[in-house]
Amino acid sequence: MDIIESHRLGLIEQLESEAVALAGRGRDSAQRAVVYHHVADMLGLAHGYALLAAHGALAIDAAMMRMEAQARRALWRLTRAERAALAGRVAAFGATLRAFDAERCAGVLLAYRLVATPSLDAEAAKRLDPDLLVALRDAQSLRGQADAAARHTLFLAHQRWAEAVFGERIEQAIAALDWRLGARVLREAIEALRIPVKLYERADRRGLARIGRRLRRARGLPETFAANPAQAFFKLQRDVAGRRRGLDVDDLSPDDAVRLAA
Numbered sequence: 054m055d056i057i058e059s060h061r062l063g064l065i066e067q068l069e070s071e072a073v074a075l076a077g078r079g080r081d082s083a084q085r086a087v088v089y090h091h092v093a094d095m096l097g098l099a100h101g102y103a104l105l106a107a108h109g110a111l112a113i114d115a116a117m118m119r120m121e122a123q124a125r126r127a128l129w130r131l132t133r134a135e136r137a138a139l140a141g142r143v144a145a146f147g148a149t150l151r152a153f154d155a156e157r158c159a160g161v162l163l164a165y166r167l168v169a170t171p172s173l174d175a176e177a178a179k180r181l182d183p184d185l186l187v188a189l190r191d192a193q194s195l196r197g198q199a200d201a202a203a204r205h206t207l208f209l210a211h212q213r214w215a216e217a218v219f220g221e222r223i224e225q226a227i228a229a230l231d232w233r234l235g236a237r238v239l240r241e242a243i244e245a246l247r248i249p250v251k252l253y254e255r256a257d258r259r260g261l262a263r264i265g266r267r268l269r270r271a272r273g274l275p276e277t278f279a280a281n282p283a284q285a286f287f288k289l290q291r292d293v294a295g296r297r298r299g300l301d302v303d304d305l306s307p308d309d310a311v312r313l314a315a
Contacts, residue, residue, distance in 0.1 A: 061172060061173070061176070064170070064172070064173065065173065065176055068163060068166050068167070068170070068173075069163060070297075071290075071293070071294075072158075072159040072160075072162045072163040072166070073155075073159045074293045074296075074297055075088050075158075075159070075162060075289065075290065075293055076088065076155040076156070076158035076159040076162070077155060077158075078155065079148055079151035079152055079155060080151065081155070082110040082111055082113060082114050082151065082154070082273075083110075083111070083273045083274050083275070084289060085107070085110040085154060085155065085158040086107040086108075086110045086111055086268065086271070086274060087107075087274065087275065087278060087282070087285050087286050087289055088158055088162055088286065088289070089103045089104070089106045089107035089110065089158060089161065090103070090104065090107050090265065090268060090278075090282050090286070091162075091282070091283070091286040092161055092162055092165045093107070093261075093265065094265075094282060094283065094286075095165065095169070096165075096192045096193065096196065096197065096199075097195075097196050097197015097198065097199070098197065098261050098262050098265050099192050099195070099197055099198075099199040099203070099204050099207070099261065100165075100192060100204075100207060101204055101207070101208045101253050101256060101257055101261050101264075102161070102207065102208045102211035102212060102248065102253070103161055103165075103211075104256070104261055104264045104265055104268065105248050105252060105253060105256060105264070106154075106157065106158070106161060106248065107268050108245075108264070108267075108268060108271075109154070109244075109245035109246060109248060110154050110158070110245075111271055111273065112241065112242075112244075112245035113147075113150050113151060113154055113242060113245045113246070114151075114273075115241075116238055116241040116242035116245060117143075117146075117147040117150070117242060119238045119241070120143055120146075120147070120232075120238045120239070120242065121143055121147075123234050123235060123238060124139050124140065124143050124234065127139070127234055142229065142230050142231060142232075143230070145229065145230075146226055146229070146230040146232075146242075149222075149226045150226070150242060150245075150246060153219050153222065153223070153246055154245075154246065156218070156219075157215060157218075157219065157246070160214070160215075160218070161211065164177075164180075164181055164185065164189060164211075164214075165189060167180060167181065168181075168186065168189040168190055168193055169193060182210065182213070182214055182217075184206075184209075184210045184213070185210040185211060185213075185214055187210075188203070188206045188207040188210040188211075189207065189210075191203050191206075191207070192204075192207050201257065204257060204261070205253075205254075205257070208250075208253045208257075209250070212247075212248060212250070212253075215246070215247070215248075216247070219246060219247075220247075223243060223246060223247070227239070227243070265282075269282065275288070275289075
């Protein structure tokens with residue numbers, strides 16, 4: 054293996070591990086919202102899938118809170134064994150959806166970075182669905198000037214990717230949940246992951262920048278995010294880099310926060 058190939062493989066490994074770290078663990082939905090927004094922001098807020106996924110990360114938490122409350126209200130008519138089983142299924146379902154979201158977040162970030170890194174053109178072509186690759190390249194070259202057709206193409210490409218990765222697994226999670234207490238809250242949780250086309254089309258008509266501004270007002274996100282989303286992402290990246298190296302973040306140079314920001 055020559056030195057160029059070794060460097061390429063090292064860079065890919067670094068991008069992969071950082072994408073997983075930035076996506077966080079199951080409960081790190083606010084962290085994922087910041088990461089999703091960063092991807093959208095780097096494309097001039099033309100990445101509607103990433104913006105709606107940011108809202109979706111937060112929506113999963115809200116939907117699970119409603120599902121848990123709905124389950125508690127039904128406990129009086131269940132036996133002790135049925136109560137324990139229901140609580141266990143709901144907890145497992147919530148953990149599964151959050152794990153899927155973390156995997157989705159890492160995938161969205163890695164796909165963007167593979168395309169945004171010139172030296173990884175061949176790797177991007179090898180790993181990404183051809184339609185997603187073309188759509189991301191177009192959005193990257195247009196940098197916020199993508200027209201409605203290009204934005205729609207990018208959304209559909211990412212949606213198809215997500216359905217291919219998670220579709221069957223989501224159906225398995227729904228079956229394991231065996232939810233019989235109303236379809237609405239279950240639909241809300243699932244749509245946060247699947248992001249229906251009609252939701253994207255409505256968001257695009259209203260303006261994706263407006264969706265981005267609404268995210269900046271969302272509760273639970275870092276205080277710095279509302280004022281400066283980019284700064285919030287760089288701080289997150291710096292914190293994650295520090296935790297992975299076992300260092301105090303104050304010991305890291307600013308270069309550690311921005312080295313792989315694109």
